[in-house]
Amino acid sequence: xxxxxxxxxxxxxxxxxxxxxxxxxxxxxxxxxxxxxxxxxxxxxxxxxxxxxxxxxxxxxxxxxxxxxxxxxxxxxxxxxxxxxxxxxxxxxxxxxxxxxxxxxxxxxxxxxxxxxxxxxxxxxxxxxxxxxxxxxxxxxxxxxxxxxxxxxxxxxxxxxxxxxxxxxxxxxxxxxxxxxxxxxxxxxxxxxxxxxxxxxxxxxxxxxxxxxxxxxxxxxxxxxxxxxxxxxxxxxxxxxxxxxxxxxxxxxxxxxxxxxxxxxxxxxxxxxxxxxxxxxxxxxxxxxxxxxxxxxxxxxxxxxxxxxxxxxxxxxxxxxxxxxxxxxxxxxxxxxxxxxxxxxxxxxxxxxxxxxxxxxxx
Amino acid sequence: xxxxxxxxxxxxxxxxxxxxxxxxxxxxxxxxxxxxxxxxxxxxxxxxxxxxxxxxxxxxxxxxxxxxxxxxxxxxxxxxxxxxxxxxxxxxxxxxxxxxxxxxxxxxxxxxxxxxxxxxxxxxxxxxxxxxxxxxxxxxxxxxxxxxxxxxxxxxxxxxxxxxxxxxxxxxxxxxxxxxxxxxxxxxxxxxxxxxxxxxxxxxxxxxxxxxxxxxxxxxxxxxxxxxxxxxxxxxxxxxxxxxxxxxxxxxxxxxxxxxxxxxxxxxxxxxxxxxxxxxx
Numbered sequence: 315x316x317x318x319x320x321x322x323x324x325x326x327x328x329x330x331x332x333x334x335x336x337x338x339x340x341x342x343x344x345x346x347x348x349x350x351x352x353x354x355x356x357x358x359x360x361x362x363x364x365x366x367x368x369x370x371x372x373x374x375x376x377x378x379x380x381x382x383x384x385x386x387x388x389x390x391x392x393x394x395x396x397x398x399x400x401x402x403x404x405x406x407x408x409x410x411x412x413x414x415x416x417x418x419x420x421x422x423x424x425x426x427x428x429x430x431x432x433x434x435x436x437x438x439x440x441x442x443x444x445x446x447x448x449x450x451x452x453x454x455x456x457x458x459x460x461x462x463x464x465x466x467x468x469x470x471x472x473x474x475x476x477x478x479x480x481x482x483x484x485x486x487x488x489x490x491x492x493x494x495x496x497x498x499x500x501x502x503x504x505x506x507x508x509x510x511x512x513x514x515x516x517x518x519x520x521x522x523x524x525x526x527x528x529x530x531x532x533x534x535x536x537x538x539x540x541x542x543x544x545x546x547x548x549x550x551x552x553x554x555x556x557x558x559x560x561x562x563x564x565x566x567x568x569x570x571x572x573x574x575x576x577x578x579x580x581x582x583x584x585x586x587x588x589x590x591x592x593x594x595x596x597x598x599x600x601x602x603x604x605x606x607x608x609x610x611x612x613x614x615x616x617x618x619x620x621x622x623x624x625x626x627x628x629x630x631x632x633x634x635x636x637x638x639x640x641x642x643x644x645x646x647x648x649x650x651x652x653x654x655x656x657x658x659x660x661x662x663x664x665x666x667x668x669x670x671x672x673x674x675x676x677x
Numbered sequence: 678x679x680x681x682x683x684x685x686x687x688x689x690x691x692x693x694x695x696x697x698x699x700x701x702x703x704x705x706x707x708x709x710x711x712x713x714x715x716x717x718x719x720x721x722x723x724x725x726x727x728x729x730x731x732x733x734x735x736x737x738x739x740x741x742x743x744x745x746x747x748x749x750x751x752x753x754x755x756x757x758x759x760x761x762x763x764x765x766x767x768x769x770x771x772x773x774x775x776x777x778x779x780x781x782x783x784x785x786x787x788x789x790x791x792x793x794x795x796x797x798x799x800x801x802x803x804x805x806x807x808x809x810x811x812x813x814x815x816x817x818x819x820x821x822x823x824x825x826x827x828x829x830x831x832x833x834x835x836x837x838x839x840x841x842x843x844x845x846x847x848x849x850x851x852x853x854x855x856x857x858x859x860x861x862x863x864x865x866x867x868x869x870x871x872x873x874x875x876x877x878x879x880x881x882x883x884x885x886x887x888x889x890x891x892x893x894x895x896x897x898x899x900x901x902x903x904x905x906x907x908x909x910x911x912x913x914x915x916x917x918x919x920x921x922x923x924x925x926x927x928x929x930x931x932x933x934x935x936x937x938x939x940x941x942x943x944x945x946x947x948x949x950x951x952x953x954x955x956x957x958x
Binding site: 386399416460464 | 847849850852853854855856857858859860863867868871872
């Protein structure tokens with residue numbers, strides 16, 4: 315059993331505190347993704363779990379054992395680095411077997427373990443090459459192979475795909491997910507790419523400025539964002555946010571436009587309260603192009619400023635109360651700029667946030 | 678101009694430049710096989726009339742005329758002093774280079790600047806203070822005295838060269854090795870050291886050649902066969918009124934040979950080291 319527990323983890327460099335008391339429980343065999351913009355403390359947190367950074371405060375436990383003062387080699391973890399960190403002077407086989415050799419395992423066992431890892435990752439043909447003779451994707455696989463040969467308690471991934479091109483990234487993403495299904499292990503994965511986070515994670519941990527903003531399954535954070543930061547960070551395109559004031563069961567925006575308070579928020583807002591109205595492009599569509607069974611809707615007339623055809627759908631850019639918003643047209647037809655469309659907003663998927671703090675008004 | 682012509686021209690120019698650079702050296706080698714009479718003839722005899730090994734026989738005490746110069750002792754002194762000071766300079770310099778490349782500590786840039794500035798002082802300018810200090814503590818005319826001086830001369834350069842190489846080795850590699858189960862010490866020897874090897878090798882060669890060829894300071898600090906090195910021993914060929922040019926040249930050839938062999942052996946590393954250093958600035 316290798317659950318990872320963080321208790322009030324603090325990291326500071328001198329007087330500068332970069333991680334402010336993080337609490338996180340990662341279950342055995344869970345795939346957890348730490349995601350956030352650069353500088354949010356996600357990599358630092360991962361490096362503290364690895365033992366590469368000293369913990370300034372709090373407690374880290376792996377499999378119930380507090381590891382704060384243990385060196386990396388005593389934690390039974392392995393890590394895949396952003397730039398692979400393969401040993402350039404060793405062949406693929408030597409790279410894969412290095413940890414076992416250091417541990418003093420017999421050569422026969424090392425060969426067996428490296429061959430096994432090579433088979434899982436399709437590296438068998440490259441065993442005698444050095445890292446310099448491999449492509450980016452192959453290096454990435456060697457880095458993962460090096461991590462799996464030792465059967466660690468926890469896998470740590472530090473932005474492993476950010477050096478790959480878009481196509482290879484998608485491909486490796488699938489491989490990482492398959493790998494997790496094959497070698498059941500606890501995984502902590504750091505990325506700034508919300509698509510990676512959504513597709514890979516059992517549970518997403520969204521971080522900002524050294525704090526955890528929200529923790530939940532990909533669908534939870536997508537459908538019930540805790541605040542406007544999560545709402546705009548998760549999902550593409552980002553959620554539309556328009557400021558307004560609650561007035562008689564509706565939210566009134568500048569320019570005398572109004573939308574009904576979404577069902578989930580009725581009774582949770584007061585007359586005159588200043589709120590931010592949020593909805594995703596997926597839930598705003600021209601009438602006649604709507605999906606069926608989308609529940610309660612509100613109608614708005616929008617002037618289209620720009621249309622971006624993507625093939626299966628077209629992104630429509632428009633303006634609501636002076637704020638640029640995006641909608642989607644499914645089963646698209648050509649749309650001209652300046653065209654006026656009557657659109658439907660699926661209210662079940664709309665959100666209200668506090669205009670001051672940005673926190674969701676759901677709870 | 679055709680490609681072949683251009684190539685030939687480049688070769689011709691290269692040959693000319695190399696000739697100018699190498700001529701004094703070639704003249705020394707040539708003179709080592711000639712008699713003093715032929716060397717001193719005026720006008721000069723450009724093409725040697727008869728070559729002889731007598732000068733080398735004399736040095737090694739094999740011929741009829743045996744020189745009263747203890748070449749064996751000088752050679753041994755040179756070897757002991759050069760090897761010891763090189764090993765010390767590489768060990769100390771490598772540790773320093775690694776520390777400068779990897780760790781943050783107060784006064785780091787100042788310390789590095791001081792080390793580099795120490796190289797701007799011509800060694801000979803220190804000969805008088807060194808002589809006085811060494812005579813106080815009894816290091817004059819000892820191998821140890823020379824070893825200490827040569828080590829001090831070589832450490833700054835070794836620090837500078839290896840620092841660049843260690844900086845080039847990504848920090849991630851050491852971290853990956855530690856996660857793979859290495860102690861920091863193992864990570865250094867198994868990953869970082871092999872990757873910086875060409876830099877360390879070239880630093881070692883430079884240190885060795887500096888020590889092997891140094892004359893100015895050694896001529897002040899050494900007195901007898903206990904400590905005199907080969908370059909200092911060259912002066913034994915000068916008497917009050919005569920200079921044995923042929924013997925001196927033969928001895929110079931003997932001095933050059935080990936350095937030459939060493940340079941050829943590690944040429945590959947040396948080139949990697951030098952070009953790297955050039956890029957690194």
